[in-house]
Amino acid sequence: MRRNIPSMQSLLCFESAAKHSSYTHASQELCITQSAVSRQIQQLEDSLQLELFTRTRHGVELTVAGQQYYNLIKPHLLGLEQSTLDLMSHKGLGGTLKLGVVPTFATCWLLPKLHRFNEIYPEITIHLETSTKPFLFNEKIFDAAIYAGTLQQIQHWPGAETHYLMKEDLIAVCSPQLILKNFPEAVRISEFSYDLSPEQLIQLPLLQQTTRPSIWQEWFKTHEMIHPKVSAGHRHELFSMLAVAAKQGMGMTLIPQILIESELQNKELVIASSKKLLGSRCYYLVHSRQESSPLIQKFIDWIQQELSISTHQQ
Structure with a gap:
């Protein structure tokens, strides 16, 4: 292991075996032999000095430690896969923004207009997920978020750079x-x-x-x-x-x-x-104070312009 990071092959074997509760199914999914899966997981257990699986009549079953480890690494493996697909899709010429958005704003306002952003910036891919509560940007859940809240709530969001969007009248x-x-x-x-x-x-x-x-x-x-x-x-x-x-x-x-x-x-x-x-809440776009990027700024400029158009049409 390098810096206490197991090999990617052993992690993929573990994740697949944990998902299917079977070394056989894992070997079929990964197109390697069952003995190779078993060997990779044994090496992982040796390096962790923990048992991750126990044998059952129908395959294998995660131990308590195995279940904890599976829950911890699964989102990171999915993130690596998504990041790879994102890079392949825009050929390194753009990027991906993962946005947390309050549900109704996402479905009723943002999504019907998002095609216009895509027409201007086809090289930028947007991933939307609903989020109604503040989070810590160091958790790497989102690159930015559109949040409806009071000024006091926004001011107490650690490490956040805020951009006012509109009042919630x-x-x-x-x-x-x-x-x-x-x-x-x-x-x-x-x-x-x-x-x-x-x-x-x-x-x-x-x-x-x-x-x-x-x-x-x-x-x-x-x-x-x-x-x-x-x-x-x-x-x-x-x-x-x-x-x-x-x-x-x-x-x-x-x-x-x-x-x-x-x-x-x-x-x-x-x-x-x-x-x-007159609402006490406003809509804000927030992102990490440490990690502002040209992609985020382009989205901020676009959404503020769209909101200005919508407001003038009312």
Whole structure:
């Protein structure tokens, strides 16, 4: 071993045998003999001074130490494989960005526009994974993340460089059918918005967000209204789930307008009131203060430009 790193061949044999609980299946997957697999794993056990497998009637089984080691090395082997595929795909002329993104922002705003980034920078590959909580950049989970939180939360993110994207101002929306059902005489003030009176608003059923159960209380209190059932209604965790429920006429909900651009354009949702709830949270792009790169900067410049266009269109 060099610097206490086992040979790659022994690690691959161990990972395959652990995955299949079989030296035979590992040998078939790796296109080597079963005795070669056994020899590599024996060398690994000797170097670690630990037993990684025990024999069973049907093959092999990981020991407690073996299971721990398998769980630890598996993501690193997958990462090496992905990094190799990434390098091969862009021929060393671009690179790969692994981004953690809050779920609704990813599905409702970023993904529908990401093809435009790809048209400008075809040499950069983007990998998206959903993430709702801060993490340590030294864990190498993501190159950067798009995170929705308060300024205090962002300031307490260790080692992070932050770039402001937008505020999370919330608007009240529902299906047009829900308004017409309750108020057939209601008049739109624009192509996709009404401005219902307080008396009308409190008659509509509400959709609640699980992670922010007091959000409707804040909205009604801010605009000096009292709803008799302000905490009642179906509860869903994500903005995307609330949008789907609202489209089905299940109630009125609070959502950032920028996340429902297509629903408003398609008239699946309408704005029920001109009154907004100015959010305490904002969207930020964060990356390691130590590892800024030209790839990250290109993505930051692009997303800020796209957000500026979306904001001006509202």
